[in-house]
Amino acid sequence: MHSVENFIAGSFTPAQSKQTINNFNPATEQIIATIPRSQKEDVEHAVTSAHSAQKEWSKLTLEQRADWLDKIADALEEKTEEIAHTESMDTGKPIALARRVDAARSVSNFRFFAAFGRQHTQQTFQMDDAINIVHRTPVGTVGLITPWNLPLYLLTWKVAPALLMGNTIVAKPSEITPLTANMLAQTFAELGLPQGVFNLVHGLGPEVGQAILEHPGIKAISFTGGTDTGRIVARTAAPMFKKLSLELGGKNATVVFADADLDNAVDGAVRAAFTNSGQVCLCGSRIFIESEIAEHFKQKFIEKVRAIQLGDPMDEETEMGTVISPEHLLKVESYIDLAQKEGGVILTGGTREMTGYYGPEGIGAYLRPTVVDKLPHTSRCATEEIFGPMVTLHSFTTEHEVLEMINQSEYGLAGSVWTSNLERGQQFAQQIESGIVWVNTWLHRDLRTPFGGVKNSGVGREGGQWSLDFFSELTNICVKETREN
Numbered sequence: 062m063h064s065v066e067n068f069i070a071g072s073f074t075p076a077q078s079k080q081t082i083n084n085f086n087p088a089t090e091q092i093i094a095t096i097p098r099s100q101k102e103d104v105e106h107a108v109t110s111a112h113s114a115q116k117e118w119s120k121l122t123l124e125q126r127a128d129w130l131d132k133i134a135d136a137l138e139e140k141t142e143e144i145a146h147t148e149s150m151d152t153g154k155p156i157a158l159a160r161r162v163d164a165a166r167s168v169s170n171f172r173f174f175a176a177f178g179r180q181h182t183q184q185t186f187q188m189d190d191a192i193n194i195v196h197r198t199p200v201g202t203v204g205l206i207t208p209w210n211l212p213l214y215l216l217t218w219k220v221a222p223a224l225l226m227g228n229t230i231v232a233k234p235s236e237i238t239p240l241t242a243n244m245l246a247q248t249f250a251e252l253g254l255p256q257g258v259f260n261l262v263h264g265l266g267p268e269v270g271q272a273i274l275e276h277p278g279i280k281a282i283s284f285t286g287g288t289d290t291g292r293i294v295a296r297t298a299a300p301m302f303k304k305l306s307l308e309l310g311g312k313n314a315t316v317v318f319a320d321a322d323l324d325n326a327v328d329g330a331v332r333a334a335f336t337n338s339g340q341v342c343l344c345g346s347r348i349f350i351e352s353e354i355a356e357h358f359k360q361k362f363i364e365k366v367r368a369i370q371l372g373d374p375m376d377e378e379t380e381m382g383t384v385i386s387p388e389h390l391l392k393v394e395s396y397i398d399l400a401q402k403e404g405g406v407i408l409t410g411g412t413r414e415m416t417g418y419y420g421p422e423g424i425g426a427y428l429r430p431t432v433v434d435k436l437p438h439t440s441r442c443a444t445e446e447i448f449g450p451m452v453t454l455h456s457f458t459t460e461h462e463v464l465e466m467i468n469q470s471e472y473g474l475a476g477s478v479w480t481s482n483l484e485r486g487q488q489f490a491q492q493i494e495s496g497i498v499w500v501n502t503w504l505h506r507d508l509r510t511p512f513g514g515v516k517n518s519g520v521g522r523e524g525g526q527w528s529l530d531f532f533s534e535l536t537n538i539c540v541k542e543t544r545e546n
């Protein structure tokens with residue numbers, strides 16, 4: 062069993078209270094680690110250590126810090142199998158998914174920002190008689206708070222640009238999935254990253270997470286998590302004028318037009334619905350089908366969903382593992398019950414997968430992928446974020462009608478549109494109130510592009526230049542040219 066500790070000033074250390082929290086494997090329901098139940102005093106220690114490292118770290122050039130990012134990428138790449146195994150154990154996701162998505166993208170996050178940083182040029186604005194130079198400096202010590210669905214993927218998505226721009230870090234992973242963040246800290250220790258540049262504190266959100274939000278020495282908060290928690294983050298940090306990046310929940314639409322390549326649309330809709338057991342904020346949990354192909358689509362869709370290989374997360378053949386915890390399983394099941402009360406018809410799934418993989422039947426938070434039909438788009442199941450393997454189907458007859466239905470959502474993160482008419486697809490996508498829309502694909506990612514949402518899906522964007530802007534402060538220096546030159 063892992064006894065995970067905080068990583069502060071380059072050393073691993075327990076919480077000052079010595080209190081710990083148990084960490085479980087959702088497939089076996091066994092305790093696999095304990096983590097520190099850190100409090101305010103641990104955050105104080107982390108911030109002090111970050112501040113003492115700030116000067117030297119920000120004195121490095123962008124190129125020198127980009128070199129660090131490449132070294133980290135190489136080291137993480139060496140650990141791909143260990144990361145995949147650990148992430149799968151901690152989240153219940155299939156090991157093949159953890160390898161292909163979580164581990165691989167954690168490496169690319171560092172590699173991408175190293176290269177992106179090197180090609181970054183200083184902005185200038187020439188006037189007739191003066192030149193303006195936009196000078197970038199680090200924000201300082203930044204707070205990174207991340208969720209349990211893509212633990213290392215989302216943590217490294219913030220750590221890489223934060224380090225590149227010369228900041229020091231106090232990071233807090235979800236208390237439900239601490240293990241790969243711990244591996245990241247171990248990697249930094251092995252590489253000899255200067256002490257205090259990266260600090261990791263574990264514990265409960267309302268305790269150590271809240272302490273990070275409140276600490277005056279932390280100048281920016283980059284948060285990824287639920288909308289309700291996002292409100293707490295904003296309420297706490299905004300009055301302190303901290304820079305805020307909020308990547309929150311989603312209730313994304315998959316829109317299938319009659320002229321779509323049907324097999325391609327079905328494959329895409331299944332991937333968007335059930336990847337990572339539907340626990341990706343970009344998942345397409347509301348599927349809108351043009352009525353003339355609705356019955357044909359549903360038939361093919363259900364067939365594909367029923368064929369999803371549910372299984373032991375450690376089995377290479379498994380396509381869908383557990384949800385994150387027994388508690389989350391109960392939450393998703395409450396929506397299945399609600400769907401039936403709201404008049405929905407369950408076309409497939411709706412029950413637990415009694416696997417017996419690990420001991421007696423019923424062990425493990427396994428839930429079959431669930432498809433609900435005949436619910437109005439205004440029903441709670443079709444408007445609230447479920448964040449599990451459950452989608453609702455809706456049909457439409459006109460573009461205007463389906464746009465109305467999609468945009469009624471209080472969320473606005475992502476969506477996908479399936480049509481053979483690319484011009485129409487792009488025109489339609491522009492009218493969806495969200496931050497990201499894919500046409501005839503899903504989760505196809507160019508890390509230079511802006512990532513984030515509107516409405517209850519958050520504030521701000523991550524990715525490429527948007528990350529560099531968030532993790533730096535700008536000073537415009539205007540130099541009047543003297544007469545002779």
Ligand code: TXE
Binds near residue numbers: 288
């Ligand atoms: O979120 P939580 P979870 C969303 C997804 C879902 C949720 C699931 O939509 O709703 O995240 O992740 C810490 N002060 N996204 O349950 O509970 C908590 O300890 C400070 C969207 O983890 O919000 C954890 O580390 N911190 C996203 C982190 O906040 C607090 C992609 C997130 O926890 C806190 C992934 C507090 N008071 C998931 N309370 C996207 N849009 O990209 C909790 N935390």
